[in-house]
Amino acid sequence: MTTDTTTRPKGSEVTYTPQDGLLLEVEDLHVEFHTPDGVANAINGISFSLHQGECLAILGESGSGKSVTAQAIMGILDMPPAVIPQGHIRYCGQDLLTMDPEQRRKTRGPEVSMIFQDALSSLNPVFPVGWQIAEMFRVHRGMNKSDALQQAVALMERVQIPGARDRVKAYPHQFSGGMRQRIMIAVAIALDPAVLIADEPTTALDVTVQAQIMALLQELQEERQMGLILITHDLGVVADVADRIAVMYAGRLVEKADVADLYAAPAHPYTRGLLESIPRLDQKGQKLSAIGGLPPNLMRIPPGCPFNPRCRMAQDVCRRDLPLLREVAPGRLSACHFAEEVINA
Amino acid sequence: MGTYVLRRLLQMIPVILGATFLIFAMVFALPGDPLAGKCGERPCSPAYAAQFREKYNLNDPLLVQYGKYVGKLAQGDLGQTYNNISVADQLKLRYPVTAKLALLAILIETVIGIAAGVLTGIRKGGFLDNLVLVSTLIVISIPIFVIGGLAQYFLGVKLGLFPVTVTSSDPTVYQLLLPAIVLGSLSVAYVSRLTRTNLVENLRSDYVRTAVAKGLTQRRAIGIHALRNSLIPVVTFIGFDFGALLGGAIVTESIFNIPGVGGYIFRSIRSRDGVSVVGAVTVLVIVYLVVNLLVDLIYGLLDPRITHD
Structure with missing residues (x-):
């Protein structure tokens, strides 16, 4: 990664300067949900970092905690019921979790920004799209209405919405799914954030549109040298875009690796199961392989390795001892007692 | 259109x-x-x-x-x-009084109802929420002639805060204030609960989460993004209520001796004055239909997803 220590003036009094290109550092983050039925341990101590111009993919099933991680970084968890009992989320060295709420609010948009899964419900149905983009400039930069709208048109053109000038006053429901997601992207990148979090940005779209949206995200990331956190359960989406992959299971990171290494030889049985469950069009007549069983109930995560009830390789040690994330090969981390065997299998 | x-x-x-x-x-x-x-x-x-x-x-x-x-x-x-x-002459004399009373009642129910709805909606389950819940329940369950009579006796006769009855054929806003409060009290309950329910629902919506993620202040995320959507059904309710109030409020008008169309129709029915009844009701039907049309048009303005063509 490039080393960039130039400050990023954003019009707010606080400036954030990444040290050695390090933008975001998540350390031992825990998130619990206190519900009437008990405490759900959604995230149980995860750590990762993100540098300028880097794309980190966070991969996992529904309920693995990937969206909660994103929302914790953005600071948009509903608290309560969510509680963050321990951990740090540092942006340019400053802990977002202990930051003054007003100062933290000002980071949302100019510093850290987020794209959501379903653009139709994530955009406000009663305001024109141009107004919703322009709102970023008006609120964060105090820009007047017409200037902000000009900026909105420019952004709509940048995310390749045809006839942007004519459609700036149209409402979200008047756009197709792909165009709506482009508008969502325009909102998120409006203030040139250093970190962009995309939470399943293509899940609600059809396949051809998915590819276009991913291409656009990749293009914007390279152009602006953003740190991109791509949250997905779709391994196909990740391969082209991501630099590194972090695999989550039951609120823990179970594997972390460069994308090529991980695809070539996964170091965790769960990752291997995920890779095997990708349908292959070139091999006809084969049964689709799936990981048996269900993800654990987050209120009763099994002792030992949380994946052990579903793991074909599980031994007594897996049911007893929680495997810690450890380096199993240069630049590769895995939380499996038998990681070396998996990687060489 | x-x-x-x-x-x-x-x-x-x-x-x-x-x-x-x-x-x-x-x-x-x-x-x-x-x-x-x-x-x-x-x-x-x-x-x-x-x-x-x-x-x-x-x-x-x-x-x-x-x-x-x-x-x-x-x-x-x-x-x-x-x-x-x-x-027509009789109606011309009485309609302004009813319209004034209806406007006043609508104003009261809108301001108090929405304010109570917002305050309880953003602090769901709090003390104020429960207080408003209980008091609206009481208001909804008491018949209007009881509320009217009690208000007249305590606020008018005992405390002397308001005139006990209306004495002129062209009453002032002050004279109509207590009847308007009585008339609006039932709708205050509905408006506040409608606002609260919709606001609570919209506060959980994806676009409010987006608004927070955009770095907007709490005030703006709730006051502009959530409230704008929550008020669509409330405005509709208020519109229809206005249409209904313009038909006169027979009970409230008779308690406070207000010379409006409600009492006029009531007296006409009692004295078998068919021409007056039919004439007055015809006007009421037309007014109600026009107000309904206006409400539907406003609905389209508030929610761009509704198109009128």
Whole structure:
């Protein structure tokens, strides 16, 4: 990664300067949900970092905690019921979790920004799209209405919405799914954030549109040298875009690796199961392989390795001892007692 | 939009005809002779009776009477009572009073209802939420003549904060304030609970989460993004309520002696004054239909997903 220590003036009094290109550092983050039925341990101590111009993919099933991680970084968890009992989320060295709420609010948009899964419900149905983009400039930069709208048109053109000038006053429901997601992207990148979090940005779209949206995200990331956190359960989406992959299971990171290494030889049985469950069009007549069983109930995560009830390789040690994330090969981390065997299998 | 309004206006014609015919037929069916007591102790002279019946088309069958009435109605003539009093003139005298009372009641229910709804919606389950919940439940379950009577006795007679009854034919805002509060109290309960429910629901919505993620202040995320969506059904309710209030409030008007259309219709029914009843109700039907149309048009303005074409 490039080393960039130039400050990023954003019009707010606080400036954030990444040290050695390090933008975001998540350390031992825990998130619990206190519900009437008990405490759900959604995230149980995860750590990762993100540098300028880097794309980190966070991969996992529904309920693995990937969206909660994103929302914790953005600071948009509903608290309560969510509680963050321990951990740090540092942006340019400053802990977002202990930051003054007003100062933290000002980071949302100019510093850290987020794209959501379903653009139709994530955009406000009663305001024109141009107004919703322009709102970023008006609120964060105090820009007047017409200037902000000009900026909105420019952004709509940048995310390749045809006839942007004519459609700036149209409402979200008047756009197709792909165009709506482009508008969502325009909102998120409006203030040139250093970190962009995309939470399943293509899940609600059809396949051809998915590819276009991913291409656009990749293009914007390279152009602006953003740190991109791509949250997905779709391994196909990740391969082209991501630099590194972090695999989550039951609120823990179970594997972390460069994308090529991980695809070539996964170091965790769960990752291997995920890779095997990708349908292959070139091999006809084969049964689709799936990981048996269900993800654990987050209120009763099994002792030992949380994946052990579903793991074909599980031994007594897996049911007893929680495997810690450890380096199993240069630049590769895995939380499996038998990681070396998996990687060489 | 233009064709939509035109179509809606045309649809009103059969509704008005149907409604007026029903009223007309019902008044026709009422027992009693309009000539009874007309000439004091004695029965009227046959010549006078014949002339009277001729003048008011009383010899014609129902449909012919109705046809003649509608013919006059189409020319804007609401007819005259058997005492030669113009119904239109009577309504002109009373309608401003009812409209004033209705506007005042709507203003009260809108301001208090929405404020209470927002305050309880953003602090769901708090003390204020429970207080408003209980008090609205009480207001909804008590009949209006009890609320009206109690308010009049305690706030008017005992504490002297408000005039006990209205004494002029053109009452001031101050004189109408207590009746308007009584009239609006039921709707305050509905408006506040409607606002609260919708706000609570919208605060959980994806676009409010987006608003927070955009770095907007709490005030802006709730006050602009969530509230704007929450108020769509509330505005609709208030609109229909306004239409209903313009039909007069018989109970409240009689408690506070307000010379509005509600009391006028009530007295007309009691004195078998069919012409006044039909005339007044016709006007009410038209007003209600027009207010309904306006509410539907406003709905389209508030929610761009609704199109009128």
